[in-house]
Amino acid sequence: MTFSEAPLENPPVPRDAATVILLRDTDEGMEVFLQRRVAAMAFAAGMTVFPGGGVDKRDADASVSWAGPPAADWADWFGGTEPVGRALVCAAVRETFEESGVLLAGTAEAVVADAARYAHAREQLVSRELSLAAFLAENALTLRADLLRPWAHWITPPQEKRRYDTRFFVAVLPEGQHADGATTEAESSGWQRPQDALADAEAGRSMLMPPTWHTLTELAELSSTAEALAAERKVRAIVPTLVREGDKIRVILGDDE
Structure with missing residues (x-):
């Protein structure tokens, strides 16, 4: 993560993006899926992150077959308009499928059990030859917004x-x-317990951006995926303040954390 002492004179308007914290239960405890970004990436190069990415303008397509909380609810939880709420959920599902092969879709009654059968469509989504709405329609699939929960909002x-x-x-x-x-x-992907991912970062074996570090710290306090899904979250926008202290950078949140 790059750092300068002061804000840019004309800082760019932040682009809407969605990130999915993908979890699973194991005998050793709850694990989270993490990916180390390649060094050539323009943003967060070399960082260990959750799957996610920017919203595509086609993600706001209202024709998407949908099950679960409506777009208006997501707009309320995250702040914004109904089209933005819809686009964020669609981007979350699309990016998770593109980057990890996990597909949060199915029918109103069941979730896809084998997403590998849609490998070609996954490639087309990555290349933007295909939109999420078209992919779901062509395969008679329904987006399962009920599999997602709002967790945080970082700018x-x-x-x-x-x-x-x-x-x-x-x-x-x-x-x-x-x-x-x-x-x-x-360059690499895999499952880790949140506390192990934090230990790797503290030992210098990986690099975490402030939102990832903070989220892993929260997850380390939970014992199961059920507990994570049931967590009561009051989502508020966080814009970290970066302060240089000698050779270190201190991250200050809105609550002075």
Whole structure:
């Protein structure tokens, strides 16, 4: 993460983005799916992150077959208009499928158990040859917004040349599905307990951006995916303040954390 002492004179308007904290239960405890971004990425190069990315203008397509909380509810939870709420949920589902192969879709009664059968469509989504709405319609699939929960809202500080207005969702790996690292954006992917991911960062074996570090700290306090899904979250927009203290950078949140 780059750092400058002061905000840019004309900081760019943050782009809407969605990130999904994908979880699973194991005998050793709850794990989270993480990916280390390739060093050539323009944003967060080399960082360990959750799957996610920017909203595509086609993500706001109202024709998407939908099950679960309506777009208006997501707009209330995250702040914004109904089209933005719809676009964020669609981006969350699309980006999770593109980057990890996990598909939060199915029918109103059941979730897809084998997402690998849609591998070609996944490639077309990545290349933008296909929109999420078209993919779902062509395969008679319904977006399952009920598998997602709102978790957090982070906005890139004005010191950065690339800024994102990112809403964080939490979801549990659907039964029968597998998360992979088949994306050109990550050099490695895998599951870790939140506390182990934090230990790697503290030991210098990985790098975490402030939202990722903060989220992993919260998850480390939970014992299961059910507890994560049931957590009562009051989502508020957080714009971290970065302060240089010697050779270190201190991150200050709105509550002086």
